[in-house]
Amino acid sequence: MSTIGAILASMDRCDAAIIAWSRLQVVYGHLAGQINRALYRETGLSDADAAVLIALLETPNESLHSFELRCGLAWEKSRLSHQLRRMEARGLIERTTCPEDNRSSLIRMTPEGFELAERARTVLGRAIRTSLEGALDGDQLAELETMLAAVVAHLDSHAEPLS
Amino acid sequence: MSTIGAILASMDRCDAAIIAWSRLQVVYGHLAGQINRALYRETGLSDADAAVLIALLETPNESLHSFELRCGLAWEKSRLSHQLRRMEARGLIERTTCPEDNRSSLIRMTPEGFELAERARTVLGRAIRTSLEGALDGDQLAELETMLAAVVAHLDSHAEPLS
DNA sequence: CGCCGATTGTTGACACGTCAACCTCGCTCG
DNA sequence: CGAGCGAGGTTGACGTGTCAACAATCGGCG
Secondary structure, eight states: OOOHHHHHTTSSSOOHHHHHHHHHHHHHHHHHHHHHHHHHHHHSOOHHHHHHHHHHHTSTTSEEEHHHHHHHHTOOHHHHHHHHHHHHHTTSEEEEEOSSOTTOEEEEEOHHHHHHHHHHHHHHHHHHHHHHHHHSOHHHHHHHHHHHHHHHHHHHHTOOOOO | OOOHHHHHTTSSSOOHHHHHHHHHHHHHHHHHHHHHHHHHHHHOOOHHHHHHHHHHHTSTTSEEEHHHHHHHHTOOHHHHHHHHHHHHHTTSEEEEEOSSOTTOEEEEEOHHHHHHHHHHHHHHHHHHHHHHHHHSOHHHHHHHHHHHHHHHHHHHHTOOOOO
16 A cells, blocks of 8 residues: 555656556555455455455365464464454354364354355455456456466575564 | 465466466565565664655655645545654654644654655665565566556546545 | 473564544635 | 535544564473
């Protein structure tokens, strides 16, 4: 959302990188805003809520160790802890201590959590599709996708350890 | 930062839009993290702090009506209000009521704010350049830039009014 | 067995952004 | 003139994310 780059772009040092970053901030902020607003409007969930619920939805038995969740989402441990505490308080998930390792805990959706997870998956799919297709035409989308795939591969090869 | 798309991308409905969004989230989160961490490490400023200070740095007399600042940054009014309150408390800026319109106020940097603004501009320029150039090669960068320019133009033409 | 380091999670303090409610001021129109 | 509308700004509550400090547990090694 913030637009540092937009301002830097007007500087004398008009670098391609700075202009690109400025525009990326604007575009990303706009798309993320649209998508998250649609999600909140239609499910009452934040993007973080949906990330957790959909991760659980994707597992075979619909439960995960908090540790797996953390790795899958690439979140900091305290972030996940806060998020799970809030979601437990709202009745979306429940935590049970893991028998094999008492440090860890098993995360499972409640029935309401499950229903919201499915709604979130649908809503997000639609919102992402309409937002992106509203902003880019088919060729641009394909171009963006291949470029991003290369960047992701590059980042993965230089992966930094999680804190 | 959040990775909803990464999870959605593994769904049966493997849309180009969803995959692209997933990757965009990963890439954007990574780059933003690098840049903002560098900024904080070397100046103690957040990206929002830097956005305000650099906006002030770019004006001819280094002061702005809060209203101009809000439009330039495309921020919500309460966001700017909170941000300015925090920055005033830290001695980065000062606010004086505007003589022509008592509702508005003039924002000006303190000397410390000015110095940090210049540091922030330097650090951000370098961090953006190294982060982007580390992730994309020159051709990709140019390609990204032209694509984003088209998207930004498209968004501007469908501009929604600020709340 | 017992200790120590590594891993896992929790907590509290803080910064940030959004929403809704509110205040204040300027302006228009009856 | 004055009532009310609208724009600009503030505030408080809340959800969110990060950092640092802490607690609990596991695992290996003497």
